[in-house]
Amino acid sequence: MKDFIYQEISGKIAKLIRTEVLKPGERLPSVRMLCQEHGISMNTAKRIFMELEAQSLIESRPQSGYFVSRLSYLKLPLPGVSKPAARQQKEAGDLIERVSANMGNEKLTLFSVGAPVGSLLPLAKLNKEIVHATRELHEGGAAYESLQGNEKLRRMIAARSLTWGGSLQEDELITTTGGLNAIAYCLMALGKPGDTVAIESPCYPGILQLALSLGLKVLELPTHPVTGIEVDALKRFIPKIDICLLISNFNTPLGSCMPEENKKEVVQLLSKHNIPLIEDDVYGELCFGPQRPMCCKAFDTDGNVLWCSSLSKTLAPGYRVGWIAPGKYRERILKQKLVHTISGSSITQEAAASFLKSARYDIHLRHLRKTLFSNYHHYVDAIAQYFPEGTRTSRPQGGLALWVEFDKGLDTVELYELAMKQKISIAPGRMFTLQEQYHNCMRLCYGLPWTDELKLKLKKLGALARMVS
Template structure:
């Protein structure tokens, strides 16, 4: 769990003013001495504030003049509008496009803008290998025995400790380990739903969730979603009597990267609890924030055990390790029965290794570097999109996560763009993948988890040129 320092708090407040437009490009910021006086802090703390804001590309220093709000290119690109899906539940089969796109996983000959995980070159592979070795030595019988049904004690304990950072205050006994994030979501949906029930989700939504919900015989109701603040609560309020489960990614969801404000999270939790509708919270991107403070989770506002909080290290540390967990609240016994039937036990050695990686502090050090890299990548991507993509292009402005959402003019067909890009060895995720309805035909998602390079910039230029030809 990362400690929140005073400089973090001050930088976070200034960053919010910049992002909200209170401070605009070119505005001069207070001097270091003025900052010391205004916030009653020392010189070193004030300097750290500006270093943090510079790292986020929000301010820039001008010799002999001080610090100014950056002229960020992102401001030139308009935001996509709030999505407008039909508020009618359906159980249409997801587009086969998802299968085509995800079949590219592992292909070294492609530039995979389509796969939403960090590149292996951004992960601490050597340290993880050592942890695996240590785990085999530490565990009884080298980890060949079954572990407790709830999962590795060390991993659950460390996840519980880290929950203090977002107001979760969990105990290790509140948690059940799973084989990754999707496995956690699957257990939750199986425990809560029956064929024909309706699940409310964001729109656009991660294709894996759409496929999972439909595979279990459930219906999907897509909610209007703002590219910055997440689902429209008024829309949820209108359909609350028509749904049985709500499944949301409140923090930096894919593909929009939106992050629900705390007030919205609290309101959603209370609204659903009043109607006894469980909320499955997928918090798999919560640790990938660009700012100075990890966002809170809906679970932190849960007083009745109605929120099932799910997460994993699939997007932050090791996608292939399949290490996830769920804090299922009052539904704990239901999930334990499902795990007993469908899994019995998790992979002992892997879960012990990840638990120890969290315990030693290596995870936080890795996250600190990964977040900086992703934030810098985001700025590079925005610069490239602004320079090379067609006039009228719109893009989201995520403050964390692994994705940006691009909306072209109506003339650009995302599926055709995908097919043309594949001929250039570029894989993208077309918008229709993220819905069960007829929408997002002119949208794509790009993953920013690849190491930035001149070659990557050239690939974005190629992609922009293909879009311009349409």
């Protein structure tokens, strides 16, 4: 009960700060006043302030009390709503391949990789679960898993759906080899060459490449850096759309999160026109606040939403554990899995299921969320201090990505080439579109442990940006 009160009160204060109801520099109630207002103990009140301070939302001043932090991100203006053209052009294939080739290179500072590094993950505990899985599984995990996937894993995912407004059953889920594999099954099951899939702009490069490889046309939608796709724009393009694919919660690269009313409206709109919605929710668990956001799937009444997710961004990127709740398209997805995969990895699915079943996953998530939120603030502090004047940044409320926009004269591909000479890898903005746009933008991922060395790398990156601007 005490934990519930502590999380509830700290969450409410955090929301007031993030929405600027409580202004930077404003004094907060004292510990004693907080106790009186909420009927809590001194220890609980102190824990609330410690939590807010750990998130860099407040700061203590000797003999004066607690004050709202003067958050650096408020000094950095937001990028505007994206304005992609209605026509598709071409992918930045060579650039994507060059940046992707840096993955796993321990000699580089990988601001370009959208996943938390191993030091932020519970690797020792996961290793024990792998050993345990080999003992528990039939034939030590060497046998094929069932077509639908590990039963324990599906049961755990179904149980966790309650946290985002879902009420899934294990039979409604199909496991996949990671999140992108889940999306691939959906696109293959729903589309045919020449069909049009609507997406956010900018968008994750893997989705763009996948859509093109399947012969699909891509329609990039205007997207707000905070609230996601512009719903009015989606309405205008409805006659041209066959499939809609959205990263509704903390998308990459913007970090935007669709408000609940937008999610509900989009689900109803697409259902009315019988246009399936593929929802990529791989970042939903990485919320900075106390409660993860709802999914579009929570508003799905007729099975038209295919909810996809994975553990790649929260627990174990290399395990390649993902899943789909395909709604009324279940048989189509099962057919795709039978044709392309047959079975996932029994051992990693079992190990992941056991970890989810324990309390360790939620403990890990709490630590990871705090670390990512703190990292985000460290990044914007460094950007405000070292990057060229006029730099804009997104303001994610979760996830792993920060979108940085420079003045028009700066080319981030040129910046990438210079940064690589300093052993720094970034993701230039041109990777995230099929059009000639975002040349002055880049994505930085903050899934790295914050150190003085990392701060120096950002300082160096800022100096390079000043050189090419």
